[in-house]
Amino acid sequence: MIRSGLLGEKLGHSYSPAIHASFGDYSYPLFEKTAEELPRFFAEAPFDGINVTIPYKKAVVPFMDELSETAAALGSVNTVIKRPDGTFYGDNTDVYGFTETVHTSGLSVSGKKTLVLGSGGASAAVQFALKQLGAQVVVISRTGENNYENLFLHADARFIVNATPVGMFPRNDETPLSLSGFPELEGVFDLVYNPARTMLLQEAVSLGIPAFNGLRMLVSQAAKSSEGFAGVPVPQDMVETVIRQLSKQMENVVLIGMPGAGKTVIARALAGLTGRPVFDSDEEVTAKTGKTPAMIIEQEGEAAFRTIETETLKELAKKSGAILSTGGGAVTRPENEAILKRNGKVVWIRRALSELPREGRPLSQGDLKALYDVREPLYRKFADLTVENDGCPEDAAKKIEEQI
Numbered sequence: 452m453i454r455s456g457l458l459g460e461k462l463g464h465s466y467s468p469a470i471h472a473s474f475g476d477y478s479y480p481l482f483e484k485t486a487e488e489l490p491r492f493f494a495e496a497p498f499d500g501i502n503v504t505i506p507y508k509k510a511v512v513p514f515m516d517e518l519s520e521t522a523a524a525l526g527s528v529n530t531v532i533k534r535p536d537g538t539f540y541g542d543n544t545d546v547y548g549f550t551e552t553v554h555t556s557g558l559s560v561s562g563k564k565t566l567v568l569g570s571g572g573a574s575a576a577v578q579f580a581l582k583q584l585g586a587q588v589v590v591i592s593r594t595g596e597n598n599y600e601n602l603f604l605h606a607d608a609r610f611i612v613n614a615t616p617v618g619m620f621p622r623n624d625e626t627p628l629s630l631s632g633f634p635e636l637e638g639v640f641d642l643v644y645n646p647a648r649t650m651l652l653q654e655a656v657s658l659g660i661p662a663f664n665g666l667r668m669l670v671s672q673a674a675k676s677s678e679g680f681a682g683v684p685v686p687q688d689m690v691e692t693v694i695r696q697l698s699k700q701m702e703n704v705v706l707i708g709m710p711g712a713g714k715t716v717i718a719r720a721l722a723g724l725t726g727r728p729v730f731d732s733d734e735e736v737t738a739k740t741g742k743t744p745a746m747i748i749e750q751e752g753e754a755a756f757r758t759i760e761t762e763t764l765k766e767l768a769k770k771s772g773a774i775l776s777t778g779g780g781a782v783t784r785p786e787n788e789a790i791l792k793r794n795g796k797v798v799w800i801r802r803a804l805s806e807l808p809r810e811g812r813p814l815s816q817g818d819l820k821a822l823y824d825v826r827e828p829l830y831r832k833f834a835d836l837t838v839e840n841d842g843c844p845e846d847a848a849k850k851i852e853e854q855i
């Protein structure tokens with residue numbers, strides 16, 4: 452069997468093993484090494500071909516016997532092939548990965564001003580790809596001539612590419628800039644893929660600007676590396692399947708709906724069906740404050756509870772591949788929509804008003820119909836999909852699993 456793998460410093464959260472497992476029949480262990488260990492690693496070379504990631508893409512260059520044109524131009528290697536004579540060939544497939552992202556977006560960057568945020572390794576690959584595609588590239592760097600203080604000089608930008616880690620997990624609630632000063636934007640690319648929709652991409656979508664995350668770049672660069680390791684091309688439909696599967700696995704399933712609509716039991720049933728972990732926002736609030744939502748509402752008022760709830764949702768929404776069961780009123784704070792959708796698909800659990808229980812639910816004690824009338828449009832606005840809870844929880848869970 453071909454021996455492949457990934458070389459880096461901290462690799463615990465890497466998606467690469469899962470991606471490569473889909474592409475070829477080769478082993479793909481993680482090689483976590485310190486910089487001092489690199490000479491010995493290349494002397495022993497326990498691989499036929501490996502990927503290289505942060506922080507060693509430049510550090511491995513001196514170990515290479517030959518570089519591809521792209522790797523030589525960038526001074527950065529993310530794919531190493533050990534040739535039959537034991538020499539090392541270094542390539543960089545990040546450029547291909549980003550080029551694929553632009554191609555499949557259907558947008559043309561040719562001749563258009565494109566701002567690349569950040570000046571690190573990923574930015575270098577993006578700049579190289581964009582120049583090959585004919586874009587007019589301007590790098591925005593915190594310490595550069597073009598920086599975040601003089602962005603107004605580039606209000607005529609047509610594309611923006613985020614090649615910084617800003618907005619990436621666990622800093623999901625940050626964004627590198629506001630898009631409001633760029634009226635001519637035609638597209639926004641973010642190399643970040645966790646969360647699936649960074650604040651930057653959410654802002655783009657809210658302005659009607661096409662927005663693309665970094666997952667296609669990640670999978671496409673892996674496909675190109677795999678071809679180098681295994682000598683077999685990865686078919687495009689396989690690339691598309693892996694992108695679909697990964698984005699489904701990585702995103703959370705967020706359940707919203709009236710108090711008593713069945714979110715908790717359906718969450719458990721969905722966990723049984725999919726193996727996803729479940730988190731309940733009301734339970735998290737209780738764990739954090741030592742009080743149930745009902746106690747907080749009775750003692751401090753609903754507004755105080757909603758503030759604690761939003762903070763709790765912000766933390767829960769950073770999970771990947773989880774089921775998040777929310778309180779019935781989570782939809783009453785407009786900002787919760789973007790928070791929950793940043794890395795989640797929102798599912799509205801609908802249940803007939805006559806079936807909703809009231810016991811132990813302070814906000815369900817009054818006119819439940821009036822409460823429903825207020826919230827129904829909000830659930831509708833938040834929901835990516837709607838599932839009727841008109842049978843057993845397992846049926847509803849199955850419907851969710853089929854549709855997400």
Ligand code: NAP
Nearest residue numbers: 569570571572573574592593614615616619642665668669
């Ligand atoms: P990096 O070298 O650590 O950082 C890139 C640049 O971002 C830095 O050089 C810096 O540029 C800027 N930056 C860093 N922290 C910042 C902050 N707090 N505020 C504003 N700018 C900041 O990382 P990288 O390897 O280039 O990767 C950048 C991002 O791309 C990461 O999120 C990474 O996960 C992602 N990535 C994705 C793929 C993919 O396949 N989708 C591939 C590679 C990388 P200045 O100092 O010039 O401002």
